Amino acid sequence: MEFEKARKEFKRLQERVKAINHAVSLIFFDGETAAPSNTADNRIKALEVLNATNYNLKYGDKTVELVDYLSEHKDELTLIEKRSLEIIKRDIDKRRSVPRDKYVSYENLLTSAQDAWHRAIEDQNYGAFRPYLEEVFEKVGELAAYSNYDKTPYDYCLDNYEPGTSTLFYDGIMEGIKNEVIPLYQKISEKPKPDDACLKGDFSAEKQEELARYLMDILGIDMDHVVLSTAEHPFSRTMGSHFDVRIATKYSRRDFTISLYTMLYECAHVLYVTGRDDEVAYTFADEPSSMGIMESQTYWYENGVGRSRPFIELIYPKLRELFPDPIASYTPEDIFLAVNKVEAGPIRIGSDEVTNNLHLLLRYELEKGLMDRSLSVRDLPDAWAEKYKKYLGVDVTDPVKGVLQDIHWAHGAIGYFPVAVLGRCFAANVASKMEKEIDMVKCIQEGDFSPINQWNKDNIWSKIGIYDTETVVRQITGCPLNADNYVNYLKSKFSQLYNL
Numbered sequence: 001m002e003f004e005k006a007r008k009e010f011k012r013l014q015e016r017v018k019a020i021n022h023a024v025s026l027i028f029f030d031g032e033t034a035a036p037s038n039t040a041d042n043r044i045k046a047l048e049v050l051n052a053t054n055y056n057l058k059y060g061d062k063t064v065e066l067v068d069y070l071s072e073h074k075d076e077l078t079l080i081e082k083r084s085l086e087i088i089k090r091d092i093d094k095r096r097s098v099p100r101d102k103y104v105s106y107e108n109l110l111t112s113a114q115d116a117w118h119r120a121i122e123d124q125n126y127g128a129f130r131p132y133l134e135e136v137f138e139k140v141g142e143l144a145a146y147s148n149y150d151k152t153p154y155d156y157c158l159d160n161y162e163p164g165t166s167t168l169f170y171d172g173i174m175e176g177i178k179n180e181v182i183p184l185y186q187k188i189s190e191k192p193k194p195d196d197a198c199l200k201g202d203f204s205a206e207k208q209e210e211l212a213r214y215l216m217d218i219l220g221i222d223m224d225h226v227v228l229s230t231a232e233h234p235f236s237r238t239m240g241s242h243f244d245v246r247i248a249t250k251y252s253r254r255d256f257t258i259s260l261y262t263m264l265y266e267c268a269h270v271l272y273v274t275g276r277d278d279e280v281a282y283t284f285a286d287e288p289s290s291m292g293i294m295e296s297q298t299y300w301y302e303n304g305v306g307r308s309r310p311f312i313e314l315i316y317p318k319l320r321e322l323f324p325d326p327i328a329s330y331t332p333e334d335i336f337l338a339v340n341k342v343e344a345g346p347i348r349i350g351s352d353e354v355t356n357n358l359h360l361l362l363r364y365e366l367e368k369g370l371m372d373r374s375l376s377v378r379d380l381p382d383a384w385a386e387k388y389k390k391y392l393g394v395d396v397t398d399p400v401k402g403v404l405q406d407i408h409w410a411h412g413a414i415g416y417f418p419v420a421v422l423g424r425c426f427a428a429n430v431a432s433k434m435e436k437e438i439d440m441v442k443c444i445q446e447g448d449f450s451p452i453n454q455w456n457k458d459n460i461w462s463k464i465g466i467y468d469t470e471t472v473v474r475q476i477t478g479c480p481l482n483a484d485n486y487v488n489y490l491k492s493k494f495s496q497l498y499n500l
Contacts, residue, residue: 001069003076009066011283013057014084018282020054022240029237029246031114033229040115044108051107052100058088059096067092083466084284090163098146106139110412117410118232126381126399133409134377137370140414154371157415161291162422162469167368170418173483174361177421180487181357182391184494185342188354189393191498194337198330205230205251207322212249212263214318219267219301220449226270233407234349236266242276242286245269256323257339258350261302268301269294271453275461290469291416293460295423296430303353304431310444312336340497344392346401354494355392357424362387363406363417371414428485429477430460 027043027050035043057063067089074082095103113132120129144156151159155166212228231248238245247266252258272294280286305311309332316332327335342352348359366383369375375383384403385396396402408416434440434455443451463472494500 001066003073006066006069006073007077007081010070010081010085013063013066014284015282017054017057017284018240018286020050020057022244024050024054025237025239025246029229029239029248031111032231032233032235033248037118040111044111047111048104048108051104055100055103059092059100063088064092064096079466080280080283080285087284087287094147094159095143098143102139102142102146106143106412109135109139110410113410113412114407117404117407121232121400121404124398124400124404126402126404129404129410130377133380136409136412137377137414140412141371152372154368154415157367157371158418159415161415161419163290164470165292165419165422170364170422173421173425174364174418176483176487177357177361181354181490184491184500185344185354185358187500188342188494188498189344191500193343194341195334196338196341198326198334199255199257199338201254201256201323201326203251203253203256203323205253208251208256208259211256211318211322212259215260215263215315216267218314218447218449219264219271220453221267221270222274225274234262234266236269236273238273241281242273243281245273252350255350256319261306261339261350264302264306265298268298271301271456272297272461272464275453275457276465277462280465285465287465290464290472291419292422292426293464293469293472295420296426297423297456297460299420299424300427300431304427305444307336307339307353308444309333309336310441312339314444314447337497340494342494342498344394346388346394346396346398347405349405354490357421358391360417360421362391364421367414367417425483425486426473428489429473431489432485433476434459 024047027046031040031043067085070077070081070085071089074085077085109132113129113136116129116132120126140157141153144153147156151166158165158167158170209228216223216226216228225243225245227246229246229248230250232250234247234249236245236247247263247270249259249262249266276286312335313332316327316335319335320327340352342354344355344358345351348356348363351359362384365387366375366380369383370377370380381399381403388394388396388402408414434452438451438455440452443449459476460472463475467475
């Protein structure tokens with residue numbers, strides 16, 4: 001094999017895989033937002049062909065031979081080519097042993113499971129969704145076994161979202177959440193709560209969409225590359241490259257902050273994706289190779305920015321314009337205190353900064369139990385209710401507000417929830433560095449996010465596809481990751497707000 005010919009073949013391989021990813025993502029986006037209710041089988045037919053083609057492309061003998069050859073000549077490759085080669089080689093090593101029929105049937109299962117989840121939500125019927133969920137966890141365990149992964153099946157899942165992590169790693173982080181955040185929440189729960197009547201009312205979807213587009217504008221979202229839609233469960237999706245990203249939000253008629261903070265979260269995802277250098281487009285390096293870093297961005301824009309006094313003061317005139325009843329009767333300080341109210345509830349989305357960690361903690365513990373078979377899917381609702389009572393003091397009796405509230409497991413996203421906590425640890429460490437170099441308060445007050453976005457682009461967005469997570473974090477902070485900064489951030493902020 002000639003070297004230059006191999007380079008061209010590798011470039012063509014990446015472009016073909018990205019084209020298939022684009023088509024798969026479009027089908028997914030349509031299924032979650034606009035597709036008629038009884039069209040899942042039609043999508044499965046299309047995805048069966050696309051997933052089989054993708055499997056052959058990524059894991060076939062020709063690709064393995066090509067990757068092995070280029071690995072022997074990696075010193076002759078560009079930085080982006082090297083990184084792309086590392087990514088596909090890791091994927092091949094972990095997944096090539098999975099038979100194609102198993103790979104395709106699993107991907108088809110996820111489409112069916114997502115459709116079943118939507119029906120179960122509508123009918124408030126966990127029993128109808130349970131067989132699909134049982135099969136998802138069973139199939140994920142099979143994939144872990146086929147991969148010859150040398151750790152537990154749940155470690156296999158965690159490694160998929162943040163390479164190099166494991167149950168042992170997350171157990172340490174979650175122990176910190178238990179030891180520090182639970183006592184913090186208990187202290188806060190004994191204090192008087194701020195009035196959040198300013199957030200409640202009758203808010204039309206049209207006005208909330210106007211607010212969503214206003215937020216996209218001030219945050220610097222390039223609307224030539226982004227589409228806004230709605231879905232039962234909010235998400236954002238990249239369409240084959242960082243040139244095309246879709247957002248789906250959800251409007252709550254009674255509380256406009258559900259969409260407000262969903263939009264800040266998803267806009268951060270869009271900034272993270274579209275902030276890549278164009279040179280990585282249509283390569284394997286043009287991927288969210290670190291879910292933890294991505295979650296750090298979404299968390300920081302949603303909370304570090306979105307729940308700050310300067311940001312509430314910035315958007316207050318727009319809120320008053322769109323929602324004069326009730327906003328006109330309240331001050332920016334009233335709204336600031338209301339959006340930082342700590343109060344346990346059964347729903348994770350829209351929950352406050354403190355209790356949200358407990359929502360994630362219990363999901364982590366449930367996932368571990370489901371993956372090591374100490375917990376059955378049949379008993380999941382009871383285990384769910386037990387942990388909500390234990391950690392949050394909340395009674396859960398409605399499956400829609402309980403085990404059905406997340407679509408993630410129907411997507412096969414087992415191992416995602418603990419990465420969200422990891423992202424918060426990243427966010428606290430990175431923010432402490434950024435604050436030394438940028439006057440973030442001034443930027444937010446003036447509604448000029450370009451210095452903040454540029455700092456993130458220079459230090460994170462343009463690097464995370466090319467370098468691994470540990471390298472990026474060390475380049476920014478000069479030290480390995482720790483959870484101390486995040487815990488200290490929560491303690492400092494909420495001790496001041498609640499006079500602890």
